[in-house]
Amino acid sequence: MSAPGLNVIGCGRAARTLAAIWQRTAVLETIAILNRSAASAVAAAGFVGAGKAVSDLSQMAAAEFWMIGVGDDRISGVADALAASGLLRPGDIVFHLSGAHGSDKLASCRDAGARCASLHPAHSFADPGRSLSAIAGCRCVVEGDNTAIDALRPLVMALEAVLLEIDPAQKIVYHAGMVFASNYVVALLGDALTAVGAAGIPESEAAELLRPLLLGSAANALEYGVEDALTGPIARGDTTLVAAQLDALERILPGVAARYRALGLAASAIARRADGADLEALARIEALLGRERG
Ligand SMILES: NC(=O)c1ccc[n+]([C@@H]2O[C@H](COP(=O)([O-])OP(=O)(O)OC[C@H]3O[C@@H](n4cnc5c(N)ncnc54)[C@H](OP(=O)(O)O)[C@@H]3O)[C@@H](O)[C@H]2O)c1
Known part of the structure; x- marks a missing residue:
């Protein structure tokens, strides 16, 4: 047939x-x-x-x-x-x-x-x-x-x-999740490549530099949950480092700095839910990230 x-x-x-x-x-x-x-x-x-x-x-x-x-x-x-x-x-x-x-x-x-x-x-x-x-x-x-x-x-x-x-009524919100997981990850990677490029890393090295971080973080978040997968200065409550990084980006890459602020606030919201979160340090980081440049 x-x-x-x-x-x-x-x-x-x-x-x-x-x-x-x-x-x-x-x-x-x-x-x-x-x-x-x-x-x-x-x-x-x-x-x-x-x-x-x-x-x-x-x-x-x-x-x-x-x-x-x-x-x-x-x-x-x-x-x-x-x-x-x-x-x-x-x-x-x-x-x-x-x-x-x-x-x-x-x-x-x-x-x-x-x-x-x-x-x-x-x-x-x-x-x-x-x-x-x-x-x-x-x-x-x-x-x-x-x-x-x-x-x-x-x-x-x-x-x-x-x-x-x-449920068809939920497709538009479902698709927003797809946009974050697919399109916005690509957009985010664009910022990562811009930042390492501005730091003088040759383009030929950038992909291999970022690959294990990107794939490892994604795998960890999906396997262990976002709270346990989040590492780095915001998860550690390192206000001084975040302030210095934001200042550098505002000077060199202001467009990237705007997204660093927005995603930093999202990362801080996750860090708050992690075991042993330093809520005072996270509040200082959130104030820093949310503050308009003076
Ligand atoms: N791309 C993805 O990763 C992906 C993933 C999941 C779902 N989707 C969905 O799949 C659908 C298509 O996306 P896509 O990325 O495959 O798009 P695409 O590569 O741009 O293909 C669209 C195709 O539609 C043809 N077309 C446009 N208007 C037409 C018309 N009036 N009559 C006949 N053919 C017409 C185009 O013809 P020409 O080639 O002649 O321009 C083109 O071949 C969308 O609904 C999208 O949301 C896409």
């Missing part, structure tokens, strides 16, 4: 990775791919290893599964166009990949008889080639119609991922 068909509208970094894995594991057969540009659809079909690159919705045929992998702001518009196309059959599964939005963005497809869901792989698809194997073990956070969620279960299994259901 042949695998159910998959049409992809918006086959960018995330969608092409998923489609390629489903194609390789033979759980779905990619039929057609529609992107904004024809060249991009051809490239996506090449990556997936299947699927006809098309340049308009009218060139697509029926499929059991429709994956909408466009950026979040475009999901509703694409869903409306799909619902109006007459291509959907009752019971077809339509899903998008946004972490922030629920399947209500697909309301027009639901009204057209499709079963709808959102499926958010908690994975960063910066490099789809790498994601093909790196996605294994990630959580896929889903919500939507029960029939659609059940239809997505074997797809999640084929990714070697784990399905986790969520």
Whole structure:
């Protein structure tokens, strides 16, 4: 028996990775791919290893599964166009990949008889080639119609991922957590690289200098909890060092200093919860970090 068909509208970094894995594991057969540009659809079909690159919705045929992998702001518009196309059959599964939005963005497809869901792989698809194997073990956070969620279960299994259901009303806050853990860690690393660069460390050394600290701290925080993982001047209540560091940053890297203050306050809130916290020292540090530069 042949695998159910998959049409992809918006086959960018995330969608092409998923489609390629489903194609390789033979759980779905990619039929057609529609992107904004024809060249991009051809490239996506090449990556997936299947699927006809098309340049308009009218060139697509029926499929059991429709994956909408466009950026979040475009999901509703694409869903409306799909619902109006007459291509959907009752019971077809339509899903998008946004972490922030629920399947209500697909309301027009639901009204057209499709079963709808959102499926958010908690994975960063910066490099789809790498994601093909790196996605294994990630959580896929889903919500939507029960029939659609059940239809997505074997797809999640084929990714070697784990399905986790969520209340759609909480997706926006859930996604803020993802932004902190993924995008803001990258932003934070940008500041770390800027600071060590300003200290004269050659760029060629910076990654290896920071790698064990970054990965070790992340591993410790996830394994032991943030209170036990926090080390450094704020955890030690070292007011003098924090004052000197802030002063240096204000002079050399004022933009970085603003984030040092904000994150220092967040670190101090964690330090307060640790066993044996020096609350008086932490109060002095918080006053220092919260004080406007005079
Ligand atoms: N990237 C991640 O790490 C990640 C992780 C989890 C979930 N997601 C979710 O996955 C979705 C896509 O993100 P992404 O990073 O994969 O985006 P992306 O790489 O920018 O890909 C978006 C794709 O949509 C196509 N597109 C845009 N407008 C279109 C339209 N009107 N009709 C047809 N195709 C259209 C683009 O075509 P062109 O190539 O021609 O411009 C592009 O191929 C988002 O909802 C995002 O939240 C992303």
